Amino acid sequence: MANLSPTIYDVAKEAGVSIATVSRVLNFPHRVNPTTRTAVINAIENLGYEPKAESRARALMGTRRIGILIPFFTEPSFVQRLRGIASVLNKKDYEMVIYPVDSKARSLSYLETLPMRRMLDGLIIVSQVYEPAISKRLLDYKLETVLIEFYDPNFTSLVINDEWGGELATKYLLEKGYQRIAFVGGQKQPEFGVDPISKRLAGYLKVIHQAGLSFPDEYINEYAFSPEQVLKKIIPFGLPLSIFAATDLQAIAFMKEARIMGLRIPQDIAIIGFDNIDMAEYFGLTTVHQPLDESGRIAASLLISRLTNPKQSNQHIELPLKIIQRETA
Known part of the structure; x- marks a missing residue:
């Protein structure tokens, strides 16, 4: 007798779950706890089960x-x-x-x-x-x-080379004559996925060290939820000041807060962002362009x-x- 292809019932039996759970793993995997999901996936792979292969193909x-x-x-x-x-x-x-x-x-x-x-x-x-x-x-x-x-x-x-991008932004500010250069990263640390902020910070630090400069700890904010709090920390160290914001959205947030505080851009505070999102041009934001659409x-x-x-x-x-x-x- 020819061997029959494994069915969803075989998978459920192998994994020790119901067929409804197998179906959820295949169609809504995020709704199944990781331990159960792994058991079902292992059963599928061990048995060589292909979910409704013919009907899916049609x-x-x-x-x-x-x-x-x-x-x-x-x-x-x-x-x-x-x-x-x-x-x-x-x-x-x-x-x-x-x-x-x-x-x-x-x-x-x-x-x-x-x-x-x-x-x-x-x-x-x-x-x-x-x-x-x-x-x-x-x-x-x-x-x-x-x-x-x-x-x-x-x-x-x-x-992209995020560290090189950090170097590029920091060198630009130095070449423009700014001697006070602060770093501001994202608004919060991501819990998953790629996090480019630390690499952009590394590029900033590399250029600052090569230039023989030393800044107060307050100048480095890898994550900053409140532009107001950051500006109040760093402005007492003197103006004019420049800021490398590791994202355009953060740069725009700092532009808004600086203007609320009555500061002139770029005369009192110069700001450079990173990404060159569409709205950067609207705000007149100097930024590091990365090819997003491209x-x-x-x-x-x-x-x-x-x-x-x-x-x-x-x-x-x-x-x-x-x-x-x-x-x-």
Whole structure:
């Protein structure tokens, strides 16, 4: 008698759970506790179970889906990345399926289950950090993947050199003659995903040390929720003052607070940001430009290229950074 393909009932029995739980793992993995989810995933892989493979194939026939795993997708920098991705996928008649990430647990649940669900032709992972086991799962299930802001030698990736960006911003302020240069990072430390702030701070510190400068501890604020409190700490050390804000949103928040305090920009306080989001031009913000839209377009184009020719070599691309000089510094 021929061997029958494993069923969802076999998976449930192997994992010691109900078939409803198996279904939740496959369709809503973030709603299942990690221990149970892992047991179900192991059972699926041990048995070689493919979830409704034939019906899924029929349902997907003639459709093309690319998944985008992305955090903070309403923030300007991530909106611009999505805009770049969409501009390519739309022209190529691919459907873009967004998987928003709001926690490390949700990111892991998607990364564990998306490959085995076989609902996607490809996946773009934006600003997510993962362990080697996830890399192996993506490879085992042959889900073509491109990474933005994270390096994995197994996949095509696009990154920037955040430390060099920090150096670039700090050198610019020094070359403009500023001798007091403070650093302000993000508004809060992220609980998951890629955190570029520490690398941008490292670039700032490197240039300051090379220049033989020494600043009070109050000048370095890796995370700062209140621009008002930071300004009140550093202004007593003297004006004029310059600030390297590690994100444009933080730079704009400091511009607003400085003006509330009656300070002139850039005469009293010069400010440089990082990202060059769309609104930076509106505010006249001098900033470090990173290719946000371009990174999305390049990632989508490279993924489609790999879907056409999976045997091509992975590419690891470092995108360029440059200063955009406007009115604030």
